[in-house]
Amino acid sequence: MTTEKKSQIIRTIGIGGAAGDGVREAGLHLAEIFNRLGYQSYLSFSYPSLIRGGHNFSRLSISAEKVFGDYSELDVLVAVNSETVKLHLNELKEDALVFVEQSYLNEVKDLGAKIIAFPMTDLAKEINARVVARTTVGLGALAYVAGLSAEKTQETILSVFQDIGGEMNAKLAEKGFQLAKEANISKWAEGLTEIARNEKMEIIDSNKAIAKGFLTAGAEFYIAYPMTPSTSILHFLAKEDLNPKNKIKTIQAEDEISAINMALGVAYSGKRTAVGTATGGFALMQEAFSFAGVSETPVAIAVSQRQGPATGVPTNTSQADLQFVLHSGHGEFPRVVIAPGDAEESYEASANALHLAWKYQIPTIVLVDKQLSESSQSSILDNAKIVPSESKAWNHAGEYNRYQFTEDGVSPLATPGTENANVKLTSYEHDEYGIATDDTDMVKKMNDKRFLKGEMLKKEFSLYDTVKVYGDESSDTVILFWGSPKGAILEAAKHLKKPVKLVQILWMAPFDTDRVSKELVEATKIISIEGNHDSQLSALLREKTGIIPDHHINRYDSKPFDPMELAKEINEILS
Amino acid sequence: MELATKSKITWCPGCPNSAILVAYRKAVTELITEGKFKLEELVSSAGIGCHGKITDYVNTNTFEALHGRVISSATGIKLGNPKLEVVVFTGDGDSFSEGFSHLGHAAKRNVGITVFLHNNQTFALTTGQATFLSPTGFKGPSTPGGDTDEPISPLLIMLALGATFVARTYALDIEGTKRIMKDAMNHKGFAFVEIIQPCITFFDTRDHYKDTIEWLPKDFPRTDLVAAIAKVREVSEKTPVGIFYQTQKPTFEELV
Numbered sequence: 001m002t003t004e005k006k007s008q009i010i011r012t013i014g015i016g017g018a019a020g021d022g023v024r025e026a027g028l029h030l031a032e033i034f035n036r037l038g039y040q041s042y043l044s045f046s047y048p049s050l051i052r053g054g055h056n057f058s059r060l061s062i063s064a065e066k067v068f069g070d071y072s073e074l075d076v077l078v079a080v081n082s083e084t085v086k087l088h089l090n091e092l093k094e095d096a097l098v099f100v101e102q103s104y105l106n107e108v109k110d111l112g113a114k115i116i117a118f119p120m121t122d123l124a125k126e127i128n129a130r131v132v133a134r135t136t137v138g139l140g141a142l143a144y145v146a147g148l149s150a151e152k153t154q155e156t157i158l159s160v161f162q163d164i165g166g167e168m169n170a171k172l173a174e175k176g177f178q179l180a181k182e183a184n185i186s187k188w189a190e191g192l193t194e195i196a197r198n199e200k201m202e203i204i205d206s207n208k209a210i211a212k213g214f215l216t217a218g219a220e221f222y223i224a225y226p227m228t229p230s231t232s233i234l235h236f237l238a239k240e241d242l243n244p245k246n247k248i249k250t251i252q253a254e255d256e257i258s259a260i261n262m263a264l265g266v267a268y269s270g271k272r273t274a275v276g277t278a279t280g281g282f283a284l285m286q287e288a289f290s291f292a293g294v295s296e297t298p299v300a301i302a303v304s305q306r307q308g309p310a311t312g313v314p315t316n317t318s319q320a321d322l323q324f325v326l327h328s329g330h331g332e333f334p335r336v337v338i339a340p341g342d343a344e345e346s347y348e349a350s351a352n353a354l355h356l357a358w359k360y361q362i363p364t365i366v367l368v369d370k371q372l373s374e375s376s377q378s379s380i381l382d383n384a385k386i387v388p389s390e391s392k393a394w395n396h397a398g399e400y401n402r403y404q405f406t407e408d409g410v411s412p413l414a415t416p417g418t419e420n421a422n423v424k425l426t427s428y429e430h431d432e433y434g435i436a437t438d439d440t441d442m443v444k445k446m447n448d449k450r451f452l453k454g455e456m457l458k459k460e461f462s463l464y465d466t467v468k469v470y471g472d473e474s475s476d477t478v479i480l481f482w483g484s485p486k487g488a489i490l491e492a493a494k495h496l497k498k499p500v501k502l503v504q505i506l507w508m509a510p511f512d513t514d515r516v517s518k519e520l521v522e523a524t525k526i527i528s529i530e531g532n533h534d535s536q537l538s539a540l541l542r543e544k545t546g547i548i549p550d551h552h553i554n555r556y557d558s559k560p561f562d563p564m565e566l567a568k569e570i571n572e573i574l575s
Numbered sequence: 576m577e578l579a580t581k582s583k584i585t586w587c588p589g590c591p592n593s594a595i596l597v598a599y600r601k602a603v604t605e606l607i608t609e610g611k612f613k614l615e616e617l618v619s620s621a622g623i624g625c626h627g628k629i630t631d632y633v634n635t636n637t638f639e640a641l642h643g644r645v646i647s648s649a650t651g652i653k654l655g656n657p658k659l660e661v662v663v664f665t666g667d668g669d670s671f672s673e674g675f676s677h678l679g680h681a682a683k684r685n686v687g688i689t690v691f692l693h694n695n696q697t698f699a700l701t702t703g704q705a706t707f708l709s710p711t712g713f714k715g716p717s718t719p720g721g722d723t724d725e726p727i728s729p730l731l732i733m734l735a736l737g738a739t740f741v742a743r744t745y746a747l748d749i750e751g752t753k754r755i756m757k758d759a760m761n762h763k764g765f766a767f768v769e770i771i772q773p774c775i776t777f778f779d780t781r782d783h784y785k786d787t788i789e790w791l792p793k794d795f796p797r798t799d800l801v802a803a804i805a806k807v808r809e810v811s812e813k814t815p816v817g818i819f820y821q822t823q824k825p826t827f828e829e830l831v
Contacts, residue, residue: 143643221654250653253647253769254680261644265651269659274650291641416618416636416659417650426630426639427623434816435582435631436639 008494009190010067013142014077014091015058015135016084016314021569022132026078027057031203032160033377034062037148038195040378041203042067042144044371044560049314055083064195068342069487070375072562075188076145078138080120082107089113097145097185099138099176116141116183123175129168136161136169140176149189153177156176200441204379206346206372207232210276210302212381213350213366215240217300217388220271223251223259227278228314229370230304234276256281260288264297265556268425270415272354276302279321280311286329289363293333293429296403296411296450298357298391302350305369307558316558317370319483319531323539325367326425326509332447336364336511341486343379345506346372351386352464359389360410360453367508371484371560387463394421401432405445409452410533456509466512469519472499477574478523479503480549482537484560485529496532497571505537511544520547527551527573531560576604576614582631591746591772595693596632598752599662606757612660619662622669625700625774626693629664634687643673646681646787649688650827654715657828660760661688668698671707671729681766682736684827689759689766692729693746695774702776717778730807733767734820736798740766741803741820745788746773747781751816758818764826772812784814791817798822 001374017023025043031041039062048054061070076097079085082104090097092113100108102119109115111517120134136157143153154170161169195264204212211233214222222237224230231434234250241250256277263273277285282303292299305321307313318402326337338349346368353364394400394412400421404411411432414421424434429446431437443458471493481489486504494501503519519527520541526539528549533556538549551573555561578600586592598658599619607614617635621627623642630637634674636659640648649663670678670692681688698704703716705722706728713722733741744755752770759766771788773780795817796802803820 221651223651236746249654251831254676257644258647258650258677258680261641261647262651262654265638265648265653266655267651268648269652273655273657287641288644342813415656417615417656419613419615421615423636424630424639425637427641428639434637435580436628462750 008065008505010063010071012061012071012073014074014088015079015138016088016100017056017080017135018052019047019054019056020052020423021056021080023056023058023137025132026135026139027060028203028376029160030142030397031060033139033156035201035203035378036159036356037192038157038197039064039192040066040201041376042070043203043376044070045218047315053217055087057088057147066378068490069561069563071491073564076142078135078142080135083163084329085113085115093259099141101134116180118176118179123172127168127171129165129172133165133169136172137176140173141185144180145175145185145187147187150174150177152194160508167257179463182496199207199245199380199457201378201380203488204343204381205232205374205376205510206340206343207304207374208236209343209347209379209381210366210368211236211240213347213352214274214300215246216347216386217351217354218224218272219354220247220272221249221251221273222276223253223266223273224264224276225253225256225259225281227256227281229306229373230276230278230281230302231301234375234405256284259286260285260299260301261291263299264288264292264295267299268416268423272358274300274302274350274354277301277304277307279308279324282325282328290329290331290333292363293329293331293450294429295425295427296361297425298361300350300354300357300364300366302366302368304373305367312563313476313558315370317484317531317560318556318558319369319485319536320533320556322367322482322508322532322536325365326540328365331432333450334362334457336362336457338365338506339367339483339508340372340506341483341504342372343377344381347381348385348500349506355387355389356457358391360457361391361413367483369484380561382516384445385465394418396420402434403430403432403446403449405432408456409449410456444475454510461507461512461515463506464509467515467519468504468506470488473501475501476498476522476524477501478520478526478572479528480520480526480528480541481507481535483531485531488561488563488566489529490544492567492570495564495567497574500574508540510539513544516541517545517547520545525550527553527570529561529566530555549555576607577760577787578603578634580632580634584632586625587776589775590625592629592693593774594746594749594827595691595752595770595772596629598749598756599629600633601749601753602756602760606760607736611761616658617651617660617662617719619651619664620645621664622666622674624666624669624698625695626664626666626669629698631644640643643669644677646670646674646677646690650681650686653686653688653828654831657687662760663690665690665692667692667694667696667708667729668706675707679736682733685737685739685764685795685824687764687826687828689762689805690768691756692767692769693772694729694769695778696770697774699777699784728807729769731804734804738765738767739822739824740818742767742818743769743771743816745771745784745816748788751790762821764824771816787812789813789815789816791819792814
């Protein structure tokens, strides 16, 4: 790696401990430290489904340039228990350093790694800090190894920890820095130096980005029932709700079924509403999703995949629910399904999903997964690709018909409280006024009306990134993917034998058949990469374009792809 | 004020649902005349079952929800615009069998909606199966040997959950039903009215109720929860109707 350009060097740091040890927070703080120094990060967090004990692990890959995914191989491991060292021993690079809590030294000293012990717990106790703050000792030692000056370390720690004990953490970091210096640990050959940046980046995960996107698109309600990995959207927006300046109201419903049915009621009253859940919770929302379809009620839904079937592996990732989500709800009706591949795309997707829901009076979905929901990335949330829209208003002339036939299938929208308008919404098939019907001519006409909206949507493809292309666009070898593997794939692409074209599909429904076909038609070799068993995007591709990928790389053990392992697999196919 | 729609009424001829419809139209007409709300501020919502057809028969804003989920949607409607007068029609199958949890949560939260329970003690639209509120031994096509459950009063459940207005009426007493409906809609907070509604096709209880319906005395202590609970648990040949309990609490839409 040292032979590469300095800007391309990627360093990976792991922080591990038991649940309750503040491992996630330590990771976020470290990412923020690097962010202030101008470096970009990708931070993943893995943990089991329990509250105390169990192994928690933050892994952070940093670089002077954009890092799309985190690497398994570690440069530094900060461990507040011995289990962390044992579990991650085989991920250590040859010259990797392990900073371990002093009291566990005896258990790990003969494991064959470069282990340096720090009395992290005692140092925290000495200054009456909470035990969770002890990881900051490790961060101080890391700053020394990374070649930062003692002053820069102090300044950065003070600012990052400003609101949660800056002085205290600065002291702990100073101790770590000093002890590392005294132990004469070798520093990285290419030290970190502060990089000046014009644009401010934020460390953000897709859940928070989705929440911000909903707010940008004018969401006034967010209704959900807690379920990993979607829960942090609810938490984030509940905090926003507390601020009287924000108009968002956050409601925790008694279950997912209630959450979405409540949301449809709110939307009927005229307020922009979003719902969020995991795929298991979304399974419970199916009937109401269909209700939104037939009643033409706008709702945007964030759905985060985790490893199933059923309760599955609650805190691990998966891409196994694409086909499920695409076919959600009984009956046929148009919907939008957008699957972003990073936090920036998640922000755009959720804002656009809410706007589109109101423009077309349809249910829309943002499909992510645990890896996106809970991994943080240096990002710039940009409104340039958000397409604002208003709902079609009623002109107050004549009798109001909620389901009036129009040229584009979209009926003017009035809400209860509008004079001379009876707004009749129904889950039954209905006539234009909103009275239930089983008249076969009307049934067909209403279906055609709804499908017309789906056709109109397709005319707007050019306004959105339905597909993105990276790498060597002239290459006849294409890697096809969607969602969270984007990160590992773009990193893997840096380590491939020959240049390839990388094609990411974002819009799953409606499917941009023309654009996708155009990007793939000249390829002589297509490699599909998905975090599922059945290559579900490939199935969609074949259905929509007739194109069949030549090779499939699938991971369905509930863990995300690793860039280096992936590069190896791709290189085997390329040779 | 024309509160009827062009829709043809498809309830069985003589069904007490029609009496409930008449009482509701009268109650709404009077409340609008009295200035309680404007017609456009009224939302009549319903679940699925025979009762649910009522949304086709009233010329107001209507929300015909999914089976069992009308309480959730009505909660959303009230949250979205607290100025609206939100009425829920539901059935014993709709809100005690399928959507029990939502009803319980709405009562406990004191959502400012008015719930009219069409209690015919059977799933009539699907040809007469037993519901949560059917009596023990109820024989329907799915329980030919008789339903095994012990019965429970829906009013007792509502009182236990903290509903702030709890009443019962008899569908075929149109004037009495209209009066209770008006009181319920005038109540601020979660109002629950059980409307005893004989199903003339699958569970005809008209003969039984003809002689047993008895209005609560005028001096019934309706702010006394203990008295209300005792009254609804009372074993008697009579069926008491009227307002059992009423109190004031902040509403969900005010608090969130």
